[in-house]
Amino acid sequence: xxxxxxxxxxxxxxxxxxxxxxxxxxxxxxxxxxxxxxxxxxxxxxxxxxxxxxxxxxxxxxxxxxxxxxxxxxxxxxxxxxxxxxxxxxxxxxxxxxxxxxxxxxxxxxxxxxxxxxxxxxxxxxxxxxxxxxxxxxxxxxxxxxxxxxxxxxxxxxxxxxxxxxxxxxxxxxxxxxxxxxxxxxxxxxxxxxxxxxxxxxxxxxxxxxxxxxxxxxxxxxxxxxxxxxxxxxxxxxxxxxxxxxxxxxxxxxxxxxxxxxxxxxxxxxxxxxxxxxxxxxxxxxxxxxxxxxxxxxxxxxxxxxxxxxxxxxxxxxxxxxxxxxxxxxxxxxxxxxxxxxxxxxxxxxxxxxxxxxxxxxxxxxxx
Numbered sequence: 001x002x003x004x005x006x007x008x009x010x011x012x013x014x015x016x017x018x019x020x021x022x023x024x025x026x027x028x029x030x031x032x033x034x035x036x037x038x039x040x041x042x043x044x045x046x047x048x049x050x051x052x053x054x055x056x057x058x059x060x061x062x063x064x065x066x067x068x069x070x071x072x073x074x075x076x077x078x079x080x081x082x083x084x085x086x087x088x089x090x091x092x093x094x095x096x097x098x099x100x101x102x103x104x105x106x107x108x109x110x111x112x113x114x115x116x117x118x119x120x121x122x123x124x125x126x127x128x129x130x131x132x133x134x135x136x137x138x139x140x141x142x143x144x145x146x147x148x149x150x151x152x153x154x155x156x157x158x159x160x161x162x163x164x165x166x167x168x169x170x171x172x173x174x175x176x177x178x179x180x181x182x183x184x185x186x187x188x189x190x191x192x193x194x195x196x197x198x199x200x201x202x203x204x205x206x207x208x209x210x211x212x213x214x215x216x217x218x219x220x221x222x223x224x225x226x227x228x229x230x231x232x233x234x235x236x237x238x239x240x241x242x243x244x245x246x247x248x249x250x251x252x253x254x255x256x257x258x259x260x261x262x263x264x265x266x267x268x269x270x271x272x273x274x275x276x277x278x279x280x281x282x283x284x285x286x287x288x289x290x291x292x293x294x295x296x297x298x299x300x301x302x303x304x305x306x307x308x309x310x311x312x313x314x315x316x317x318x319x320x321x322x323x324x325x326x327x328x329x330x331x332x333x334x335x336x337x338x339x340x341x342x343x344x345x346x347x348x349x350x351x352x353x354x355x356x357x358x359x360x361x362x363x364x365x366x367x368x
Contacts, residue, residue: 002029002030002031002032002149003029003030003142003143003147004030004042004048004066006142006143007019007029007030007042007139007142008042008044008046009142010109010135010138010139010142011042011043011044011109012044013138014109014133014135014138015107016044016107016108016109016133016135017043017044017103017104017105017106017107017108018041018042018043018044018100018103018105018108018109019041019042019043019108019109019110019135020039020040020041020096020100020108020109020110020111020126021039021040021041021042021110021111021139022039022110022111022114022115022116022119022122023111023113023114023136023139024036024037024038024114025114025143025308025309025312026040026111026114026139026143026308027039027040027050028237028308029139029143029308031050031063031064031067032236032237033063033064033237034237035050035052035056035060035064037052037053037056037118038050038051038052038053038056038060039051039092039096040067041096041099041100043103043105045103047068047103048066048067048068049067049068049069049070049099050064050067050068050069050070051069051070051071051072051088051092051095051096052069052070052071053071054071054072054073054082056071057069057070057071057082057083057086057087058082061083061086069086070086070087070088070095071086071087071088072087072088072089072090072091072092072095073087073088073089074089074090074091075089092122093121093122093125093126096122096126097125097126097129100126100129100130101129105130106130106131107130107131107133108126108130108131108132108133109132109133109134109135109138110123110126110132110133110134110135111134111135111136111139112132112134112136113134113136113137113140114136140312140313141313143307143308143312144305144307144312144313144314144325144327144328145325145326145327145328146307146327146328146329146351147327150238150307151327151329151351153235153236153237153238154235154238154239154240154306154307154329154349154360155360156193156235156236157194157198157232157233157234157235157238157239157240158233158240158242158349158360158361159192159362160189160192160193160194160233160235160240161189161194161231161232161233161240161242162242162361162362162363163188163189163192164184164185164186164187164188164189164192164231164233165185165229165231165242165244165363165367166363167184167188168181168184168185168188168229169246169367171184172184172221172227172246172248174221174222174223174248175220175221175222176220176221177216177217177218177219177220177221178203178204178205178208178216178217178218178219178220178221179203179216179217179218181203181216181221181227181229182201182202182203182216185201185203185229185231186201186231189231189233192233193233193235194233194234194235195233195234195235195236195237196233196234197231197232197233197234198231198232198233198234198239198240198241198310199231199232199241199310200215200216201216201229201230201231202214202215202216202228202229202230202231202243203216203221203227203228203229204216204227204228204343205219205220205221205222205225205226205227205228206219206221206222206224206225206226206342207225207340207341207342209225209226209227209228209245209342209343209344210337210338210339210340210341210342210343211337211343212299212300212335212337212343212345214228214343221248222248222249223247223248223249223250224249224251225247225249225254225342226245226246226247226254226258226342226343226344227245227246227247227248228243228244228245228343228344228345229243229244229245229246230242230243230345230347231243232310237308238307238308239306239307239308239309239310240306240349241306241310241331241333241347241349242347242348242349242361242363243333243335243345243346243347244346244347244363244365244367245258245261245344245345245346246367254342255366257294257336257344258344258346258365258366259365259366260289260292260294261289261294261334261335261336261344261345261346262346262365262366263288264285264288264289264292264334265285265332265333265334265346265347265348265365267284267285267288268281268282268284268285268288268302268303268316268332268334269281269332269348269350269357269359270284270357271284272324272330272332272350272352272356272357273324273352273353273355273356273357274324274325274326274352274353274354274356275323275324276323276324277320277321277322277323277324278314278315278316278317278320278321278322278323278324278330279316279317279318279319279320279321281302281303281316281324281332282301282302282303282316282317282318282320283318285298285302285332285334286298286302286318289334289336294336297336297337297338298334298335298336298337299337300335301315301316301317301318301320302316302317302332302333302334303315303316303330303331303332303333303347304316304330304331305328305329305330305331306329306330306331306349307329314328314330316330316331316332324352325352326352326353326354327351327352328351328352329349329350329351329352329360330349330350330352331347331348331349331350332347332348332350333345333346333347333348334346346365348360348361348365349361
């Protein structure tokens with residue numbers, strides 16, 4: 001079991017009798033495995049339940065320790081090869097209400113920010129039976145500060161991602177499609193140990209690179225413009241996020257722009273550290289780009305937190321008043337997007353330490 005002490009602090013600080021976690025990322029935070037559609041219940045006295053969908057029961061019993069594990073079925077599970085004493089008969093809402101009442105809970109915390117349509121009836125019934133408190137922000141705040149083992153897993157996820165980029169930089173050729181390049185990146189991430197991808201891999205060439213949220217298309221890459229590669233691996237439930245922009249041609253102006261954007265990123269990293277507001281990092285990056293006449297082309301936030309989810313607090317934006325603290329892992333990712341022409345983005349992951357900021361990346365920013 002992982003991060004239980006932080007979850008117990010959320011229970012204590014909110015005067016909860018128990019905490020109900022419905023968000024898959026928050027359950028991963030405790031069990032380090034993906035159980036979508038499951039619910040975790042932790043009481044102030046330390047009782048811990050994991051209620052899984054029927055098809056995940058045996059996997060949970062094999063892999064999850066420290067929890068009482070059950071599933072639910074409207075008519076029981078007679079005739080199936082699963083432990084009958086782990087099957088609670090009835091609807092999910094009935095099963096949970098019975099457990100909560102048996103534990104003597106009256107005030108129930110829940111991560112409402114992760115509400116899905118399938119849980120609507122559940123929360124409506126819970127609201128009639130108990131006092132509900134939304135503790136989504138408290139859980140996210142707990143997840144913002146990474147422990148050493150969490151950082152270690154993120155280092156590994158990043159190592160996998162950078163290893164894939166190294167391979168593809170040697171394999172990419174003029175005339176390949178964006179989809180082919182994205183496929184190669186994902187193949188190498190898998191080969192190097194990625195469990196999954198943190199998000200759909202972005203490979204964007206030429207005009208497509210001028211869209212911050214581009215996606216890989218059948219368009220062929222060439223020597224006339226930049227190729228933006230934005231990708232991340234998931235390793236033991238933790239994510240990485242990195243962007244590199246390369247060019248197959250010899251355009252000195254394009255190379256200069258890549259270097260300027262990389263320098264803007266490093267200016268932001270140099271400002272990051274404990275006690276610094278996230279907006280300060282963003283401000284430094286924008287001021288650097290302004291000195292090079294590029295500020296108007298930078299149209300998104302400077303960065304975001306990374307962890308179980310690839311996008312989580314804090315945000316490094318002009319309006320963010322979050323104070324950076326040791327243990328936070330954030331991206332710094334300035335980009336310029338010149339409409340109708342091309343775009344460039346460079347992104348590193350940074351660990352906030354007691355003494356400043358540590359760049360987790362090993363891969364150079366300028367590759368070709």
